[in-house]
Amino acid sequence: MTVAAVKPAAPRRRLRPTPGLIAGLTVMAALLLLALVAPWIWGDEAEALGGTPYLPSSSEHWFGTDPQGRDVLARTLVATRTTLLMCFGATAIAAVGGIGLGAAIWVAGPRVREIGQRLIDVMISYPAVLLAMIVAAVLSPGAVTSVVAIGLATCPAFARLTTNLAANIAARDFVSTARLLGVPPLRLLRRHIVPNIAEPLLVLVSVAFTVSLKALSGLSFLGIGVQIPSYDWGKLLADGLQDIYNNPAPVIGPSVAIVLAGLAGGLIGDGLAAALSPNEGGGRARGDRAKVKAALGALDASAAAGAVAVADDLVVSLPDGTRLVDGVSLSIAPGEIVGVVGESGSGKSLTAMSLAKLLPEPLRSDAAQLRVGDLDLTGNPSRSRLATEIGIVYQDPSSSFNPVLKLGGQLTETLRVHGGVGRGEARRRAVEQLKLAHVTHPEARMKQYPHELSGGQRQRAMIASAMLTKPKLLIADEPTTALDVTVQAEVLKLLLEANERDGTAILLISHDIAVVSSVCDRVLVMYSGRLVEELTAGQLRAKDAQHPYTRALLAATPAVDEDTEPASIPGRPPQPADRPAGCAFAPRCALVRPVCHEERPLLRITGTGSRAACHVVGEPAEAGAPAAVEAGAPAAVHETSDVPAGPVLPEQGAAQDAEETAR
Known part of the structure; x- marks a missing residue:
């Protein structure tokens, strides 16, 4: 019997005539x-x-x-x-x-x-x-x-x-x-x-x-x-x-x-x-983001024509041609929070900095398409638009500001230079944004030097600075790494508030799976400069990962509600110049096959709806082979991983679970 797959008709986009048109x-x-x-x-x-x-x-x-x-x-x-x-x-x-x-x-x-x-x-x-x-x-x-x-x-x-x-x-x-x-x-x-x-x-x-x-x-x-x-x-x-x-x-x-x-x-x-244009302007609440994702599909929402950020076949290389980031493709929908996880050296920050045109010398990036909004980043984009449409929250709050300049001048510089805003109005907006970031005594902070603020206050000020121009994309590059656990949770809450209040899309980079699974809509897993898996945050929380590397990361993440010791990943990632022709994770994988050493796996849809770059995913278990893939359990690991535990926001995780169940 042949069963015809019925594809629901996509709603046609209505033309909204403008007075100019x-x-x-x-x-x-x-x-x-x-x-x-x-x-x-x-x-x-x-x-x-x-x-x-x-x-x-x-x-x-x-x-x-x-x-x-x-x-x-x-x-x-x-x-x-x-x-x-x-x-x-x-x-x-x-x-x-x-x-x-x-x-x-x-x-x-x-x-x-x-x-x-x-x-x-x-x-x-x-x-x-x-x-x-x-x-x-x-x-x-x-x-x-x-x-x-x-x-x-x-x-x-x-x-x-x-x-x-x-x-x-x-x-x-x-x-x-x-x-x-x-x-x-x-x-x-x-x-x-x-x-x-x-x-x-x-x-x-x-x-x-x-x-x-x-x-x-x-x-x-x-x-x-x-x-x-x-x-x-x-x-x-x-x-x-x-x-x-x-x-x-x-x-x-x-x-x-x-x-x-x-x-x-x-x-x-x-x-x-x-x-x-699919963008209506103004803030987009999390409920609106759920409607967008429901219409486009949980895994394919970010690839919509109105994506805020798109990188297609992104390559970041050294002058000698060595690829540090090797063919990464990603997109972020309006109002979406996308997390990127992986070990140190996996290319997470280089991928993000390519979207901000902030790669250090002498690195260079090439891509079939690289844009934020309608700003083409493959050429020489407008520096003013880069400064106003992309916000960045860096890892170390102590190095985020110039220590010899007062905070007020640094916060208002982008508005004054690139936004054409007067000094008084820029100062008023900066104070308002500091209040939204829960910085204490914002008027007084404007007159202080960065070293006079605590680490948590500096990171809040950095978030305020990044959000001051109402950017389309906010890149948060491990924003909680240098903070204690209590302050980490507060900083993550600020990012969520900015996302819900202004509809800002966020690219969140972290080592911490607990962090990304609690605040993100979708998660990208990178290894050795390549994207190896893409799945929803709900799948990550449920440990419903398909790629052996993602499972190893989950097994290496400490959990407060489990008595088992966190496992570790054997070996180390290969150096970019020594990356094998096949799967880069093959030397460390317990499920390796001969084809893994010979042919690079491509991202493909798995039985759970995620996408994984693995030759073994979907294969039936063989005699003597580990049962991890069949049972859905994490693969065995043996050496300490650098994936630390981090703060989890249980109320956010529960809300996302309910949202995904509704979808």
């Missing part, structure tokens, strides 16, 4: 109507010769006359059709050609993909107008040549966006499932990838229209675009400039037309970006 569409509709009727109504007047050249503005000729005595207003209205047709043609060439090129590069094998992406990078480094001028100058000048030149010069932008977006969608579980089912690459692209990247591409189409308008007008203005007897707004502008010092009126008509059309395209682009 409505205004842009209204202006564009008026221009299209004008392009349709203008040649019929004003065509004869626009071509009539015999008039007086260079007449100034008057009631008969609102924008004067051109060098041949023709009415400039009539010619401007008639030129609307030619100009818009050229812009739409160039935009169509750019969109179809660029999306096709990007899709073809992504469907091709890894070698072609790498070469294609580098080629796109080279092409996009040259200004589109410069490339178009070269093409138009080499070929015979004219409208068709200009349209083709501008369209081809804009293609790389579409190709680059397509490949970056496709890389993100291709990492989703439903794409992996389709591949396992044998879906051909072209069908995979058409059914699964392109529909999921259509919205940002649509926004880019509107932007490309505005770029094409300016470029085509510029080419006609320079005389290598539209040729006589045809004319567009750029050609009319060039004619009007011939006598601009004596009669500026003929310049007004085409100038206003270009500005209006460009403004319409810009408003449509911005309006589409805002209308299609």
Whole structure:
């Protein structure tokens, strides 16, 4: 009997029109109507010769006359059709050609993909107008040549966006499932990838229209675009400039037309970006985060199109090519708390610092996609946006602040320098944030030096500093390690309050499994620079882990309600330069198989819904083999691990258990 799997229909995202989008569409509709009727109504007047050249503005000729005595207003209205047709043609060439090129590069094998992406990078480094001028100058000048030149010069932008977006969608579980089912690459692209990247591409189409308008007008203005007897707004502008010092009126008509059309395209682009954005703005409570996760799936929520942070195939390497972080992919949904655990040297902090563009020299990072919000981190992102959209809480509160500067100036610096906030307002916000962080006597603390605060107060001040700009992502790099247990619980509570109050997504790095299981929604386990398992916090609390390394970490974590001694993990992690070709945990694993030494395991969905990179997960138990996988018990371990116990927030753990049970 064949059972058909019924997939619940995902709710369609409703378009939320903004005033800018409505205004842009209204202006564009008026221009299209004008392009349709203008040649019929004003065509004869626009071509009539015999008039007086260079007449100034008057009631008969609102924008004067051109060098041949023709009415400039009539010619401007008639030129609307030619100009818009050229812009739409160039935009169509750019969109179809660029999306096709990007899709073809992504469907091709890894070698072609790498070469294609580098080629796109080279092409996009040259200004589109410069490339178009070269093409138009080499070929015979004219409208068709200009349209083709501008369209081809804009293609790389579409190709680059397509490949970056496709890389993100291709990492989703439903794409992996389709591949396992044998879906051909072209069908995979058409059914699964392109529909999921259509919205940002649509926004880019509107932007490309505005770029094409300016470029085509510029080419006609320079005389290598539209040729006589045809004319567009750029050609009319060039004619009007011939006598601009004596009669500026003929310049007004085409100038206003270009500005209006460009403004319409810009408003449509911005309006589409805002209308299609999944972020509603404002704080998101934990209950709202549960709704998002319920709609998208517990393990796949962070891979949604509106993810706050995305790293796809992240590599952090030394100058000699040694990979310290080797192909890590992760994403964080709005308002989600994601924990990262693993032994020292597993690459947790390097992964997080890559998202903040704070890798120490001489390390470098490469990724198919690396972004926070819409801020692309693969190039040279705006330092102001980095400072305001990403907050960081460091491990050691004693080194978080400059010891020679008072706290007030350090807290308000980001707001004053990057936020454009006045000194008084910045100080008021800082005091308010210190109060929210439960810093005692906040007004007095602003005048103190960091050493005058206790360790717990300094860490609270660091959290206040990180939250002062209302960041989209807060990176907490082992924020409780240097604190005593009582203060650790207070700091964790502050992070939860910030998450619930402001809806800030948090990436929490810790050695302590008890910490991440009590405050996080989802947990990533790293080993030797690689991601080995992804599971929910509820699964971690229930010790329902699948990867042998995660089980070993659980077995090495002391528990106050158990009489058993914590176990230890045999051996040590390999050095990055000595990382084996197969599974890096194989030399320490009690369940190792020959394939583990030869082939690197990839993350795959397990029977419990988590994802684990292990060849053994899901295999039936063999005679003589350990029964850990079958029974779900932690694997045997023998050497002390550096995973300490930490504070557990039982009320938070119980709340998350109830939340997951409801889901």
